[in-house]
Amino acid sequence: MEERIVALPQGQIRGTAEGGVARFLGVPYAAAPVGARRFKAPAPAEPWVGVRDCTRYGPNAPQISKPFPEIEIATLVGEGWRKGDDYLNLNVWAPDGPGGERPVMVFIHGGAFIGGANDAPVHDGGGFARSGVVCIAINYRLGIDGFLPIEGVPTNLGLRDQIAALQWVRDNAARFGGDPDNVTVFGESAGAMSVANLLASPLAEGLFRRAIVQSGHGEMVRTLPVARKVTRRLAKLLKIKPTLEGFRSVPFEAGLAALDKVSAPLPGIDLREPNGREPSYGLSRFLPVIGDDVLPEHPHAALAKGAGSKVEVLVGTNREEMNIYFVPTGVREKASGLLAWFFLAKSTPRARDLLKAYGLGRKGVRGGDALSEATHDVVFRLPARRFAQAHQGRTWFYEFDWRSPACGGELGACHALELPFVFDTLACATGPRGFVGENPPQGLADRAHGLWVTFASGRDLPWPAYAHGSRDVYSMAKGYASADADMPAARFWS
DSSP: OEEEEEEETTEEEEEEEETTEEEEEEEESSOOOOGGGTTSOOOOOOOOSSEEEOSSOOOOOOOOOOOOSSSOTHHHHOSSOOOOSOOSEEEEEEEOSSOOOEEEEEEEOOSTTTSOOTTOGGGOTHHHHHTTOEEEEEOOOOHHHHHOOOBTSOSOHHHHHHHHHHHHHHHHGGGGTEEEEEEEEEEETHHHHHHHHHHHOGGGTTSOSEEEEESOOSOOOEEHHHHHHHHHHHHHHHTSOSBHHHHHTSOHHHHHHHHHHHTSSOOOOOOOOTTSOOTTTTSOSOOOEESSSSOSSOHHHHHHTTTTTTSEEEEEEETTTTHHHHTTTTHHHHOOHHHHHHHHHTTSTTHHHHHHHTTTTSTTOOHHHHHHHHHIIIIIIHHHHHHHHHOOSOEEEEEEOOOBOTTTTTSBSOTTTTHHHHTTOGGGGOSTTOTTOSSOOHHHHHHHHHHHHHHHTTOOOSSOOOBTTBOEEEETTTTEEEEOOOOGGGGGOO
16 A cells, blocks of 8 residues: 555545555545534535645534444444544545556545545445546535524535635646546435536536436425424433534534434424425435525426526436335335324325325235335336436436345345445455345446446446437446336325
């Protein structure tokens, strides 16, 4: 392993090089959001003296880690809170050696806007660097500090952090051999929702040429009046005023404890919007809000008016998204029809009719089966297709449909399953508790990873673009595209 030095405007950083990949880890892209800077918009990182060591992962945003049954979840989200002030940092993996103007890919991690980090093993960017791409993964503020609308605090601080990171990439990518005019931003889950929001945001215009939305869309946003219900509930739990002064007085640990309580399945907060939908379907109390300078209007409305039309987009979903939540926990196997209705009725109108459309009441269809099939579509698959149709620029659609044999073969094509294939990091997700099982197909990783590199490099994808008149969806498992089928959930969407 050799040493590599890169000079940034704030000072020099030290990384490592091995196997053709140069790594620079924990590089600050903004000032530490602590003390007087907590709950403020991101500012440039402070200069340092000497050479800063960037050979190890840096801190990440305050968060809570919880065990997950049957599968090793740390592979997907990291080991949890890595404490430290400079957690607005990024990791860079670049091809080692001469050359420049390489494609740049910037990854935004998922975690329901309350967890996750850029150090999770599954999205190590070394595979992209070996494929000739400069890959960058970012951290951003989460939970209370990132996505809670507080009086006296700029809204959507987590999204503002992401925009600041993209500005850093624009200004510094060339120092790592990257082309700042050829940036692809990509993300998964909450990271994909973030990418969808950035496409619609006037503040992010011009910062990237392409975008990849993996299991995301623009529907998971809240209006301010609804989001402030969470603010008031947290303030009540913490016994503070719902203001900047109130929340700044709360240590991170106390805030996380209250966040954990308010995130429980039955907190008694009605977060349905005027249309009767709860946009996160209970997956998170913390979402970006609309009505500010970051998101002046609903992302889908902005796209329909032409926002992001100059950006090429690849968007897709996994065939059995909700299995990650319902299979390891036993919900799919054990949930009754009544429990399925109770779960869904908190988030969408006509829940009973929706479940019937997915087989509830038919012989052999359990309540958990109908709930799973319905929520695959209403939470992820259908709104992602609506997002693709709203985007006025070139758009391609894929479906990740390879089924994991984990959990006795029931985990299937679940949420996040595409990540180790896209990043070519199957080894970290393989094993008795690995969520890709014991012998995942390397050929599928070669295909998925290669398609992402192809897209980021500006070359055409090998199937037709997705449009109202030609809704072709590429099957990752089969390797070809076919016409998209209508979903029963579409009848219940307004």
